[in-house]
Amino acid sequence: MTDFSKYANPGVLGLRPYQPGKPIEELEREYGVSNIIKLASNENPLGPSPMALAAMRGELEDVWLYPDGNGFELKQKLAARHGVEMDRITLGNGSSDVLEFAVRVFVGPADEVLFSEHSFALYPLLTQAVGGTPVVAPAKAWGHDLEAMRERISDRTRVIFIANPNNPTGTWLGAEELESFIRDVPEHALVVVDEAYFDYAIAPATGAGDYPDCSAWVERYPNLMVARTFSKSYGLAGLRVGYAVSHSQVADLMNRVRPPFNVNSVALAAAAAALDDSEHLSRSVQMNADGLKQLAEAFAAQGLDYIPSVGNFISVDVGQPSGPIYEALLHQGVIVRPVANYGMPNHLRVTVGTKEENERFLGALYKVLVG
Ligand SMILES: *Cc1c(COP(=O)(O)O)cnc(C)c1O
Numbered sequence: 001m002t003d004f005s006k007y008a009n010p011g012v013l014g015l016r017p018y019q020p021g022k023p024i025e026e027l028e029r030e031y032g033v034s035n036i037i038k039l040a041s042n043e044n045p046l047g048p049s050p051m052a053l054a055a056m057r058g059e060l061e062d063v064w065l066y067p068d069g070n071g072f073e074l075k076q077k078l079a080a081r082h083g084v085e086m087d088r089i090t091l092g093n094g095s096s097d098v099l100e101f102a103v104r105v106f107v108g109p110a111d112e113v114l115f116s117e118h119s120f121a122l123y124p125l126l127t128q129a130v131g132g133t134p135v136v137a138p139a140k141a142w143g144h145d146l147e148a149m150r151e152r153i154s155d156r157t158r159v160i161f162i163a164n165p166n167n168p169t170g171t172w173l174g175a176e177e178l179e180s181f182i183r184d185v186p187e188h189a190l191v192v193v194d195e196a197y198f199d200y201a202i203a204p205a206t207g208a209g210d211y212p213d214c215s216a217w218v219e220r221y222p223n224l225m226v227a228r229t230f231s232k233s234y235g236l237a238g239l240r241v242g243y244a245v246s247h248s249q250v251a252d253l254m255n256r257v258r259p260p261f262n263v264n265s266v267a268l269a270a271a272a273a274a275l276d277d278s279e280h281l282s283r284s285v286q287m288n289a290d291g292l293k294q295l296a297e298a299f300a301a302q303g304l305d306y307i308p309s310v311g312n313f314i315s316v317d318v319g320q321p322s323g324p325i326y327e328a329l330l331h332q333g334v335i336v337r338p339v340a341n342y343g344m345p346n347h348l349r350v351t352v353g354t355k356e357e358n359e360r361f362l363g364a365l366y367k368v369l370v371g
Contacts, residue, residue: 009129009131010131011109011128011129011130011131011132012128012129014128015125015128015129018121018122018125019121019341020041021038021040021041021335021337022038022040022330022335023038024036024038024335027330027333027335031330031331033330033331033332033333034333035333036333036334036335037333037334037335037353037357037360037361038335038351039334039335039336039350039351039352039353039357039361040335040336040337040349040351041237041337041351042167042197042232042311042312042313042351043231043232043235043237043351044232044233044234044235044237044284044312045287045351045352045353045354045357046235046280046283046284046287046354047235048234048235048236048270048274048280049234049235049273049274049277049280049281050277050280051273051274051276051277051280052234052235052236052270052271052273052274052277053270054273055269055270055272055273055274056239056266056269056270058269059265059266059269059270060266062265063265063266065265066261066265067261067263067264067265067268068265068268069260069261071091071263071268073268073272074091074241074243074263074268074271074272075089075091075243077272077275078243078245078275081275082215082216082245083216084215084218084219084245085248087248087251087252088218088245088246088247088248088251089243089244089245089251090243090244090246090251090254090255090258091241091242091243091262091263091268092227092241092242092243092244092258092262092263093240093241093242093262093263093264093267094229094231094240094241094242095194095196095227095228095229095231095242095243095244096122096242097240097242097258097262098225098227098242098243098244098254099122099123099126099161099192099194099227100126101244101254101257101258102159102190102192102225102244102250102254103126103127103129103130103132103159104130104257105250105253105254105256105257106158106159106190107127107130107132107158107159108130108131108132109130109131109132110131110132110133110156111132111133111156111157111158112132112133112134112135112154112156112157112158113126113127113132113133113134113135113157113158113159113160113161114135114137114149114152114153114157114159114160114161114189115134115135115136115137115160115161115162116136116137116138116139116143116144116145116149116162116166117136117137117138117139117343118139118142118166118168118169118342118343118344119139119144119161119163119166119167119342120161120163120166120167120194121341121342123161124136127159132158133156135152135154135157137149137151137152139169141171142166142169142171142307142315143166143169143171143172143173144162144164144166144171144173146173146177146178146181149162149181150181150184153185153186153189155188157186157188157189158188158189158190159189159190159192160185160189160190160191160192161192161194162178162191162192162193162194163194163196164178164193164194164195164201164211164212164214165197165200165201165208165211165309165310165311167196167197167311167313168313168315168337168339168342168344168347168349169307169309169315169344170307170308170309170310170311170313170314170315171307171308171309172201172208172211172310173212174208174210174211174212175210175211175212176210178193178212178214179212179217182214182217182221182224183221185221185223187222187223188223189223190223190224190225190250191221191223191224191225192225192226192227193214193224193225193226193227194227195213195214195215195226195227195228196227196228196229196231196232196242197232197233197310197311197312198213198228198233199232199233199234199281199284199285200232200233200285200288200289200310200311200312201310201311203285203286203288203289205285205286205289205290206285206288206289206292206310207289207310208310211310214226215228215245218245218246218247222247222250223247223250224246224247225244225245225246225247225250226244226245226246227242227243227244228242228243228244228245229241229242229243230242230267230270230271230274232312233281233284233285233312234271234274234281235274235280235284236267236270236271236274239264239266239267239270239271240263240264240267241263241267241268241270241271287352287354287355288312288352290355291312291352291353291354291355291358292309292310292314292352294355294358294359295314295316295350295352295358295362296308296314298358298362299314299316302365302366302369302370304316304317304318304319305317305319307347312351312352313349313350313351313352314349314350314352315339315344315347315348315349315350316347316348316350317346317347318346318347318348318365318369319346320346321340321345321346322338322339322340322345322346322347322348323338323340325348325365325368325369326338326348328368329348329361329364329365329368332364332367332368333364334360334361334364334365336348336349336350336351336361337349337350337351
């Protein structure tokens with residue numbers, strides 16, 4: 001018998017595949033329950049903008065053609081939106097794609113990638129895949145402890161990931177503390193601020209008053225890269241579109257490892273159209289702010305500790321190992337996310353749904369915890 005693991009990159013052997021939220025169809029198949037709600041992957045319960053849908057339909061006849069490999073139209077729109085030159089934009093098949101490019105460009109064996117405890121599971125995965133060394137700074141009150149991170153920057157640090165707000169904790173860093181951290185990072189380390197939940201966090205209704213738009217800082221700090229996605233607030237997770245704003249030379253280097261045609265033509269058209277629908281975005285963001293409040297108030301009323309969040313999800317401490325609670329919720333047709341693999345064994349992360357979905361989740365949780 002051939003053992004292919006002998007020939008694999010050593011870093012790959014230490015990896016465990018990223019655990020996605022359970023798909024609805026799988027739960028239907030395995031548990032025989034119906035009327036399922038999925039609050040497990042931070043998707044937008046309102047779905048995509050009607051303008052994005054129309055753009056997708058308009059693109060279907062042309063899918064026999066390769067997409068624009070440079071994504072000119074979308075890049076142009078993004079550049080205008082961020083007030084930067086187009087050569088600072090890199091498009092990705094989801095923003096996870098651009099996070100990977102940054103690691104592949106800058107990190108080799110024996111290089112270090114720094115991130116926080118309780119942060120996004122993709123960061124260690126991308127690091128180990130290239131043989132890099134993950135350096136994990138302890139968290140403070142579930143969020144980033146920038147002092148602890150600063151102390152762990154070494155000559156070998158090449159990438160520093162900061163999710164703002166952080167997934168799965170929903171914690172965020174304010175403008176002043178984050179900028180003073182970035183200012184001190186030596187140029188051999190690229191600071192990647194992952195703003196997957198930007199539109200939610202920036203909304204006044206959510207309450208993160210000092211939440212910064214780091215993309216406005218890329219001209220000030222050449223070693224800063226900001227990642228954004230269309231998967232969350234724009235409701236286009238299935239299409240896979242994201243992008244980075246960075247120094248033009250960083251963008252040029254990332255472009256060299258980017259597979260040609262990494263963003264498909266339907267996704268390019270949808271993302272460009274979605275940017276024009278500010279009304280759909282603000283409806284999504286307002287619904288999220290209402291839902292966060294609804295969930296937080298219900299948790300408080302049940303005496304459950306939760307981590308105040310400015311994302312479209314919230315993590316709640318169920319006061320016991322959350323695995324069995326997660327399982328019991330599945331039997332009620334409610335899919336949420338256990339986060340034991342993020343060092344949070346008693347928490348469940350729940351995506352903010354519609355008012356009705358939140359109610360169903362809260363009812364099911366009450367039933368499971370109280371009976
Ligand atoms: C969802 C998420 C992403 C991006 O997902 P894509 O679908 O690949 O754009 C990136 N970072 C964090 C922290 C996320 O939660």
